[in-house]
Amino acid sequence: MTLAITELAEKFQPEHIDIDVIGMKNTPEFVDSKETIEQTYNETLKTIKESETEYDIFIIACHLDPNLDQLRTETDKVIIGICESSLLYSQILGKRYSIVGSSNKTVQLKTELAIKYGAETELDYVGYPDDSIQGDLKERLLSASEAAKEVYNSQAIVLGCAGFVGIDSYIEKKLGIEVIDGVYTALIIADGYAKYHNYKMIK
Structure with a gap:
């Protein structure tokens, strides 16, 4: 990872x-x-x-x-x-979304985080990859994301594990909906914060 x-x-x-x-x-x-x-x-x-x-x-x-x-x-x-950065990003998009986490053990915890961050209204579903599906992690994540799109009509997918980094583009191209990687959104916020801080220092 x-x-x-x-x-x-x-x-x-x-x-x-x-x-x-x-x-x-x-x-x-x-x-x-x-x-x-x-x-x-x-x-x-x-x-x-x-x-x-x-x-x-x-x-x-x-x-x-x-x-x-x-x-x-x-x-x-x-x-x-x-998690906070990815859910904030999903709220900015203004779309209904599902979270695809790592396992059934984290479903309740992720639901609680969505409530904590005020993102529960737009949340359709919290799922996870089915280990019985043949293929690598990328294909199992695609299957779980596709289920969220087809069953719950989710307009975006939040990848709910840092171990899923780098798979967002693959799923997005396959499904044609937004796929959000929390590591990337956190980096965007960090870089933006530094830019804003520097801007205020030179004003």
């Missing part, structure tokens, strides 16, 4: 920020419950505190936005969650 995010960051070509990708070492391999969310807190906070002098913005690359509110109280740096 870290490699895929690094590749996306290199392709992003930001105008106002430099990007480093830092992998977490002492955290659960999969974050898919309230318990595993709690288990990421200490390591994430430690990483932020050790890096505060080097960075102005941190992106938490997990679509459950683990401990986002708590972490924001521990630093004056900007911290962006990829």
Whole structure:
């Protein structure tokens, strides 16, 4: 996952920020419950505190936005969650949407996040790839996204896992609807924030 995010960051070509990708070492391999969310807190906070002098913005690359509110109280740096950024982006589009997450374990958690971020009214469905379908992850995500489009008439798909990075364009071309990658939207916000900050400094 870290490699895929690094590749996306290199392709992003930001105008106002430099990007480093830092992998977490002492955290659960999969974050898919309230318990595993709690288990990421200490390591994430430690990483932020050790890096505060080097960075102005941190992106938490997990679509459950683990401990986002708590972490924001521990630093004056900007911290962006990829779920929050992707749902904000979907609201800007003004379209009904579905979330395709990693497994059935995260369905309720993602529904709660949609409510928290005020995006529940437009939410049609929270799904996940069917592991019984033949093919690679890309094809399983396409199948889950297609089901959301056909069954719920969703006009957009939010990819609900940082591990799905780089698959948005493939699904969008196949289905002809908007597909939103939270890592990319978080990078857009980070770069835009830096641009706006620089603009205010020279006014």
